[in-house]
Amino acid sequence: MPPTTLRTPNITDRPAVRRLAELATYGHGAQSMIEGVGDTARSGYQDADKLNYERRSTGEKGVFNCLASMRIADYPGQPVGLSYTAPPLYSITTASGFTQQEDFNALAGALTELNLLAVMPRFRGRGVGAQLLTDVETRYAAAGYRTLFIQTATYADPRLIPWYTAHGYTFAEPGQPWELRYYTGDTLTGRLDRHDKDEVIGFKALAPGVTVTGGAVPEVTGILDKP
Secondary structure, three states: OOOOEEEOOOHHHHHHHHHHHHHHHOOOOHHHHHHHHHHHOOOOOOOEEEEEEEEOOOOEEEEEEEEEEEEEEEEOOEEEEEEEEEOOHHHHHHHOOOOOHHHHHHHHOOEEEEEEEEEOHHHOOOOHHHHHHHHHHHHHHHOOOOEEEEEEEOOOOOOHHHHHHHOOOEEEOOOOOOEEEEEEOEEEEEEOOOOOOOEEEEEEEOOOOOEEEOEOOOEEEOOOOOO
16 A cells, blocks of 8 residues: 555545544534534634634633644545544633633643544555554644543444554543643642543643553643643
8 A cells, every 4th residue: 555645634625524524423523523623723624723712601712822733644546534633622611720811721732632533444454543643643742732632432443442552542441531630830630521421531641741540540640830
């Protein structure tokens, strides 16, 4: 197989992006994800360094200095893989314990989520997923991010968690939320609030000083440095 190349999608990739998103979400939420990409990553699919975020439940809005990125894996003539990564702004603004925009920005510049990673079935087992994952980790580490996390489901492909584990991710038990510990003057503790009995969350450190502990009492420390 000729090597795949990675690039930023353009608007003509929309059908392929939808197909890949449907694979990753089992058909649930793909349309809202694709529609949201145009808003999240500004000019269609270009990487964004500022995210406009609206918390619809309260009408709160903010502009966050953080990186949102969608990447396509291109086999000659066709897109065969997709990644979409962005900080979990809802969790940051509702579960971090912070109240100030500057603190939201600090955490949004240190913690990010791999929302989607998908490869067309006939191209699986050829290293395309690993290429996309390495690209995400390398680019976000270079941008100063300290921790990357993913969420999968108990009903997803049973090969997913072993695959991510082999790439350095540490998982909680199904349905178990993570505790995030970080510093801003005094120690603050927050929990990711997007979890249920069917979700499984995994983290990986992207920078020295971050510690990830999984199992029944999962915890991440050092996302933000202690002053």
